[in-house]
Amino acid sequence: DQQVKQNSPSLSVQEGRISILNCDYTNSMFDYFLWYKKYPAEGPTFLISISSIKDKNEDGRFTVFLNKSAKHLSLHIVPSQPGDSAVYFCAASFSGGGADGLTFGKGTHLIIQP
Amino acid sequence: DTGVSQDPRHKITKRGQNVTFRCDPISEHNRLYWYRQTLGQGPEFLTYFQNEAQLEKSRLLSDRFSAERPKGSFSTLEIQRTEQGDSAMYLCASSLVAKGTQYFGPGTRLLVL
Numbered sequence: 604d605q606q607v608k609q610n611s612p613s614l615s616v617q618e619g620r621i622s623i624l625n626c627d628y629t630n631s632m633f634d635y636f637l638w639y640k641k642y643p644a645e646g647p648t649f650l651i652s653i654s655s656i657k658d659k660n661e662d663g664r665f666t667v668f669l670n671k672s673a674k675h676l677s678l679h680i681v682p683s684q685p686g687d688s689a690v691y692f693c694a695a696s697f698s699g700g701g702a703d704g705l706t707f708g709k710g711t712h713l714i715i716q717p
Numbered sequence: 718d719t720g721v722s723q724d725p726r727h728k729i730t731k732r733g734q735n736v737t738f739r740c741d742p743i744s745e746h747n748r749l750y751w752y753r754q755t756l757g758q759g760p761e762f763l764t765y766f767q768n769e770a771q772l773e774k775s776r777l778l779s780d781r782f783s784a785e786r787p788k789g790s791f792s793t794l795e796i797q798r799t800e801q802g803d804s805a806m807y808l809c810a811s812s813l814v815a816k817g818t819q820y821f822g823p824g825t826r827l828l829v830l
Contacts, residue, residue, distance in 0.1 A: 635816060639821070646723075646824045647821045692760070694759070703748070703750075704750060704763075705760070705762060707761070709758055709759050710759055
């Protein structure tokens with residue numbers, strides 16, 4: 604059962620425009636969410652995170668929005684640049700006791716068109 | 718470079734052989750994680766350590782897999798009697814605090830023939 608879902612396997616966006624990547628989760632116990640970016644043959648690189656006590660977190664060109672009632676988060680990249688072409692993973696964890704590993708979605712391949 | 722490092726980056730082995738991978742975390746991080754990623758999937762959690770103690774193991778970690786972190790610094794992941802289904806990218810990550818941001822290494826790509 605996929606607890607973190609990224610329903611768009613790929614997304615193509617023109618350079619300079621906004622890229623919006625979406626993520627849904629089913630486990631209401633998740634309260635900390637992260638986005639990672641991955642280039643081929645490299646490990647995931649941390650981009651931005653958000654705690655469930657917030658609904659928005661911004662870092663430069665990257666903004667993450669969290670809608671807890673809908674169990675949905677999104678990553679906005681503005682403006683999109685060619686170097687943003689990569690696979691983006693949404694990940695979730697919960698701050699309660701027990702499991703410390705991250706649960707990842709399957710990823711969205713973002714392609715920035717010149 | 719003070720990031721997470723993994724060795725080797727690539728490993729090709731024959732079915733039935735044993736393989737061992739090494740991970741060196743960021744030096745001040747006391748938490749170390751192992752994940753596996755197969756084609757078209759996100760990373761899947763395998764196990765994690767706080768210092769030298771292995772605190773959690775996923776059901777994905779069969780009896781053929783063993784992980785150690787003997788001195789609370791680097792960690793090794795061994796796969797015994799490899800199977801073709803073990804072919805994957807094995808990722809290591811570390812974090813400073815519980816539930817904190819995890820920083821990943823470049824991974825070890827394993828191919829079992």
